[in-house]
Amino acid sequence: MNSDSESLQHQLLALALASDVEAGLHPSAECEEIDGVENPLFETTTSTSGDFESEGIPQTFQLGEIPTVQERFQALIKRRLQVQIQNHPPLFPWETQLRDYPDYVDSPSVALVPAYGWMAQQSKLNIPVSLPDKVFRQLLEKCQAMLLSSLPLGAKLVQVVESLFPNDAQALNDLAGMVLRSPYRSVDAPERMPIQESDYSDLGERQQMALSLLVAKQLLENLTLPISDSNPVVERQWLTSAGAINLKVEYQSQGRVTKLCVMGTVPTAGILTLQGNGTQAKAMSSSSGCVSVELYGQPLNQTYTLEVEFPELEQQSLLFVIPPMM
Structure with a gap:
């Protein structure tokens, strides 16, 4: 042994x-x-x-x-x-005594909804790397605030992104110019960027800047619905955590009678509010399906806004702008 x-x-x-x-x-x-x-x-x-x-x-x-x-x-x-x-069963860090938890949620339709219903739209963007939820939400909120600004697009992009990179304004301006000249100008373009396996956190700072500017540009495009006499109809889709919103904006003119009409299909109960030139119209839907809202006697050279609200999905509304096409 x-x-x-x-x-x-x-x-x-x-x-x-x-x-x-x-x-x-x-x-x-x-x-x-x-x-x-x-x-x-x-x-x-x-x-x-x-x-x-x-x-x-x-x-x-x-x-x-x-x-x-x-x-x-x-x-x-x-x-x-x-x-x-x-x-002597172990306790969770937040517990001081044993507790019994239910095996199910009493109201799953409410409790299981993500905290920010508009986040799903990121999957529709033509970008090579996905953004963290926090970054995407911040960019979307900034884009909403800049929709009615009269600044040129390049300046809007810089103002949307600068809070993420406050110490390098010159680099942001240079990259914003490159993004404006990028061949990926439309989110609906058939050619899409190849998806990369890297994460946002793995990118260098300039790459993060460029990606954030590209996302801001596409978000502003998604939220803008320009119309004109030669192009009186525009359609847009926005994904939510409950499904897709499909919008169709149409300007109709018959003699002296003009009408701006928004027709949409919504995935859940919602409210559409169309306003501009001192007037407002609102339509409500108690469930998923079709909903439409109209403004009569409106000139085409005005800018209008369309506000989409889903009380059961998201506390903040989603704002679209309908400007006259230049």
């Missing part, structure tokens, strides 16, 4: 002796089973002499059979831990 085996045997026997001493403090438990498993450690230390004789040890606990001893000992420890966990 080598020295390593002898050392391991001594360690196991020491543990067995310690367990036997503990059992001696509780005589009533000496011959009890531990969750259906007999206590072999007690049996291995019942010899009256100071020597441990092989005939006093069960066959499965012969000192030369170290793997069997290890397996039995590990099984005993596992059983004891299981009993302890069952009697």
